[in-house]
Every structure is written in structure tokens, then in C-alpha cells.
Amino acid sequence: MRIYEWFDRRLNLTSVERTLLDEPIPGGASWIYVFGSATLFLFLLQAITGMFLAIYYAPTPDHAYDSIQFIEEQVAFGAFVRGLHHWGASGMVVAIGLHMLQTFLYGAYKSPREVMWMVGVVLFLIVMAFAFTGYLLPWDQTAYWATQIGLNMVGTVPLVGEFLMKVMRGGELLGALTLSRFFAVHVLFLPAILVTMIAAHLFILRRVGPAGPWTDERASLGRETFYPRQVYMDAVVMLAVFAILASLALLVPFPLTDKANPSDTSFVPVPEWYFLFYYELLKYVHGPLEPLATWVLPMVVILGLFFWPFIDRNPVRNPIKRPAALVSGLLFLLVVFSLLGLSIKNLYAVPRVDPALARGQALYQQFGCIGCHRIHGEGGAVGPDLSYIGDTRPDREWHLKHFRDPQSVSPGSFMPKFPLDEKQLNDLASYMLSLKRTPS
Amino acid sequence: MSEQQGGLEEGGDYTPVGSRRTFFGWVTKVAAGLVGLGLAIPLAGYVISPALKRRVQSWVEVGRVDSLPEGEPSQLEYVTIVRDGYLEAKTQKAVWAVKQPDGAVTVFAPLCTHLGCGYHWDTTDRQFKCPCHGSVYDVTGAVLAGPAPRALDRLPTKIELGRVLVMYKEFKSGLSKSVEL
Ligand code: FES
Helix, strand or coil: CHHHHHHHHHHCHHHHHHHHHCCEEECCCCHHHHHHHHHHHHHHHHHHHHHHHHCCCCCCCCCHHHHHHHHHHCCCCHHHHHHHHHHHHHHHHHHHHHHHHHHHHCCCCCCCCHHHHHHHHHHHHHHHHHHHHHHHCCCEHHHHHHHHHHHHHHHCCCCCHHHHHHHHHCCCCCCHHHHHHHHHHHHHHHHHHHHHHHHHHHHHHHHHCCCCCCCHHHHCCCEEEHHHHHHHHHHHHHHHHHHHHHHHHHHCCCCCCCECCCCCCCCCCCCCHHHHHHHHHHHHCCHHHHHHHHHHHHHHHHHHHHCHHHHCCCCCCCHHHCHHHHHHHHHHHHHHHHHHHHHHHHHHHCCCCCHHHHHHHHHHHHCCHHHCCEECCEECCCCCECCCHHHHCCCHHHHHHHHHCHHHHCCCCCCCCCCCCHHHHHHHHHHHHHCCCCCC | CHHHHCCCCCCCEECCCHHHHHHHHHHHHHHHHHHHHHHHHHHHHHHHHHHHCCCCCCEEEEEEHHHCCECCCEEEEEEEEEEECCEEEEEEEEEEEEECCCCCEEEECCECCCCCCECEEECCCCEEECCCCCCEECCCCCEEECCCCCCCCECCEEEECCEEEEECCCECCCCCCCCEC
16 A cells, blocks of 8 residues: 555556546446446456467467467466367357347447447457457367358458458468468457557547436436446456356367368368357358358448447437337347357257267177277277278178178188178178268 | 445435445455456466476487497487477487496586587597587596586486487586586
8 A cells, every 4th residue: 555655646546546436327337237347358368368378379380280289288277278268259259249239228329329339349340350360270170171161251252252362361272371360360460459449449438428227317316436336246247257267168178179181171160159140141042142141241230230320310218119229139139049049950960970870889899899809999909900990991892791701701800700680780881981080 | 225325426426335335345356356366376387387397308229339439438429309399309419428348338418517518529638628618527527627517417328238228318507516407
């Protein structure tokens, strides 16, 4: 405290403190106002964890994957820090979504806060750009192929798309130049822009003041200072957000997939959940209509959001008295969430394992094949290693014959004949064929 | 409610006072402290962890006993794989080895104990000489002249089936005792 007084006498800090903390909130502090500060908190958390990740990360195709693996496996708390950054990104999208929803519901974007809303929409777009550029950095299969798709979408924009895509990619192929420019954009360019825009957003907030309740009568009931009650609410929410992210980082591992392999086109990439609805939308639009979905529609939505305060010119803020705005907002959310739901359902509907494989694997156990054969280091070494038998012997007929009578296809084999019926033979063969280096 | 309005100021703003204010302030500080600790501890460990990792040391073959001349130091070069964080790099090392009359082999670390320069064996003077600041050692590694604070560092050595195996180590320079890095 003595130190504070010393500085206070020289820098006159008390007045700064008053300006910062005694900001009046019309109608008093409320739990509904915490989303903005939660978003800000998440941004700070992303900035901090990001800086620490950069301590070990190497943005080149030959080292990016290894450096992340090093963070995951060798560095103390490495998986935790990376987990926080990963889940923090999702948290940020959720927080920003709720913040925008609250602003929309309260009509807080209306005059005189139009500019603040527009800056907010830009902030939202920057966050999405962060998500897109960050996704590539681990340089694993998911990252590589999801980014490939994202870039190809840019390519479908009429006239300039091809050129734009090449600029983003840094040339003809997704490679070293793409990775380093995504990295630079993610850790240098975007943060600089984001900080500037956050400053503008907060500056406007302090110039026009918080919107408060939607009825003037309730707002005029009283104006409570920002400190201590709103600060306390914000702090409690920040702690809760941190607790959720920390538990996710600790409990839900977020492993790397295989290292990016440009020649393996069999990999099915899945974008992050907040891009899923868009990914789903593209499944329904093909051919000449494609640019409509990849370009026109997003443009319309973004511009619509951006200019929303001028589209909704009704000065009333009470949500009940502006059904048109409310219904259009709800409709928008309904579409986004149905698409998201559909997409998640489809993802889970894809049978991860063919039931025949499971049955074949059960037979493998049941007949004790493991006694002689080895699969991924488990089992005896009497017979051939079957780890990648699907690659070396892709012929189903061969397997069927072999199970019926091993001598018929490999003379001299001392593998016994097993009493299997047709279905069992087929199941076991399916299981053998599935043992490949790159599971399809 | 009355307490909440208690802090009413001239401008019409109110601010909680008394025990309510203390409570809010206290919760705020606890929350900030928990988040701060929850970050500070893992992040500190995250940064420090490579500093605490001991280099994994292993025996490396540097040559065969038969090929070493007795009593005459020879420089043995060998290639080892060094793990540098997530990189694996091949590096070349060179150590000085002297075969003793009893067949044992003494191996010296290749760095001068003064400030870590590379020294060489002067065949005419039969001395190890460091060109940097003029340290001189005899064939057993003992200091004969110059600023070197201690004898040449010896590396753990063993002979297996006629092969000389060495465990490479580095030592702090400038100390009168051998301290491993
Ligand atoms: S380093 Fe050898 S004499 Fe200085």
C-alpha cells in the first residue's frame, strides 16, 4: 500500500482508478452483462497460452508436427497448456455468440451504439479468422485436409477466387509457405488487429455508456457503479470459465492425428464444430449454385450482421415490441443450429467400424489366432505378423481359401484348418483386410 | 436494499458499502487469485521443464583397443545422435584417448578446463597444448602451465570385446573441481 501511495502521489492514480471502476451501470449490475468480460478474459487466456505455445512451436512443415508432439509428450504441463488453448478457442466462439445474442435481445445495438455493434461484428470475424489460421498449425492430417477444403472454398469465388486462394496459400500448393504465413497471421497480424478493435470497442463503450435495461423506467431506477458488484460477477464468471476449460484440458485429451501427408487423399477431415454448419450447408449445394453457398450467402449474412442497426430501424428496445427482429434472429439461429445438429448426426451416423470387422475380431480372439500371430506387437511370433496384412494381401479370395485349407494357398504351412461357416469366413476375411497402414 | 442504496452519491449513482462491499471485493480477489495460480504454476513448469531434463547418456563406441598406440594420445572421432528438443541431429565428437601399458584406456574430454577451447597433442614436446590462453597438460592430463584450473577431465570409459566405449559428458569450465554440466 505504501508503494501504491508513493506512485499515487506522483502519477495521480486515484483518479484513473475512479474513472475505471466507478463507471455507472444503468439499472445496476447484472449477471446478464458478464458475456463481454468473459470474452475478453478468454482472449487474454488465448493470448497467454498462445505465447507460451510459441516457446516450443516451429512453423515449418518438417518440424511443426514434431514440435507439437514434443509439447504434448515431453514438456511439463504441455498437454494442459495446449488443451487450454484448444478449448479456449471453442470457449471464445461460445462467449462471443452469447454476447452478441444478449446485445441483440436487448436491442443494445441501436442508436447511439451502432458503431460499437459494427466493431463487434468485425471482432467476431477476426475471431473466426483466428480459428481458421490456428487450425492448420499442428500440421497433422486433420489440420492439413480441413485447411485444403477451406482454401478450395475460397477458390470457388467467381473471378478473383483462384487468385485469392493462391495468395492465401502462398503459391501453387499447401506447404511451407502456407504454414508460415498462417502462423504469422495467427500470432502477429490478427492479434495486432484484434487488440486495436477491442480498444475501439471499449472506447466506444465508455463514450456512450452501457445500454442497461430495455425500459427507461427500470434504467432510471438507479445507476450502480461498476465496482464492486459487477466486477465481482465478472470475476466469478471468469473463474467458472477457467475451471471449465482447465477440466476439459485435463480430462479430454486432444491428440494429434497422423502427421500431414499430402499424398494421402483418403483422409476425411472434419472441421471444428463452429465451422460444421457451413460444411454441412455445402453438401446440399452443388454445381453452378456452389458459389451461392460458398460466397454469396456468407457475404449476405456478414453484411446483414454488420449493417443490422440500419436494417432494424425500430427505435424500441423491448424485445416483445419488436417481433420482426426477434423472429429473424431466431430463424437465423434455427438454421445454423439445425445444420450443426444435422452435421453432427451425420458424422456420428458414419459407421466407424463395419460390424463385420468386430465379428471378425471376435473370431480371431475366440480361435486363439493370437497364440501364433502378432498384430501391432501383441501375440505370438510363430506365424506371420498380421499388423498390415490388408496391405500385403488385399485379395479376399485368397483369405477365404486360406482359412478353409491353409495348405492350398501356402504349401507347407502348419496353420491348422479351422471349422468356420461361410459367414464366419467372410467376417474373418473382412477383419484381415481391414488391417492396413492407413485405415480407410 | 437499504444498505445497497447506502452509498448514494450526489450524482445519483449508488455503490454497495459495508460488509456487502467487503464481500464483493473479497470474492473478486479470491477468483483472481485462483485463476492466477491455476495459470502461473503450470506455465512456470512448462517453461522450466527442459532445463530440468537430464541429458540421456549412453555408451558410444569410439574405436578398437588394438588400433591405439600405447602411451601416445590419439584423437578419436565418432558420430553420435543428439536429441535437441524435438530434433534429432547427428553430431561429430572427438575425444583424446591414451592406451596405458596395462591395456586400460584413458579418455579425456576434448575441451580445455580453462574456458573450453579445443586443445591438441604436440608430438615433439609430448604435451597437450591449448592455443587459446596457453594452458599445457602432460600425457596424464595434469596441468603443467597456463591458466587451466584443473587437470583434463576424464570420461567414463570401458572396454568390451576389444571395443572402447565412452560416455560423453561436458564439464563446467574454470573450476578447480570437475563439475558435470
Ligand atoms: S581455454 Fe584453454 S587456455 Fe584458455
